[in-house]
Amino acid sequence: MGKNGNPTGGRGTKHHCPGKSGWVGDESPGGCDEDHIGNMYYCKKHEMPCRNGCEGRAHLKNQDGCLKCKQRFIREATKEKEAKKNQEEVEKGKEDEAFWNPGKGRKK
Numbered sequence: 001m002g003k004n005g006n007p008t009g010g011r012g013t014k015h016h017c018p019g020k021s022g023w024v025g026d027e028s029p030g031g032c033d034e035d036h037i038g039n040m041y042y043c044k045k046h047e048m049p050c051r052n053g054c055e056g057r058a059h060l061k062n063q064d065g066c067l068k069c070k071q072r073f074i075r076e077a078t079k080e081k082e083a084k085k086n087q088e089e090v091e092k093g094k095e096d097e098a099f100w101n102p103g104k105g106r107k108k
Helices: 067-100
Strands: 034-037 040-043 047-049 058-060
Touching: 040 047
Parallel strands: none
Antiparallel strands: 034 040, 047 058
């Protein structure tokens, strides 16, 4: 452990904030203020702990969640899309079945 609790021993950098050189939403570049919760270090100005409750994860303030949440959102959207597609196939199958096997009233 280095100076001020820096795990890199005071050499190099351990904080790579994307807001260091570019805008993050309405937050101006630079002026990073490092904070930590346990072993997780993040920039208080540009980042925040995951708002969806993922433990040990941070994301930019202008994002809806961390990468773990993003993957979950994509997975849920894919499941919904597949369910909708399956439902459409079932409905189409019912229409085809009604056409190829008409009821007694249509046979006359």
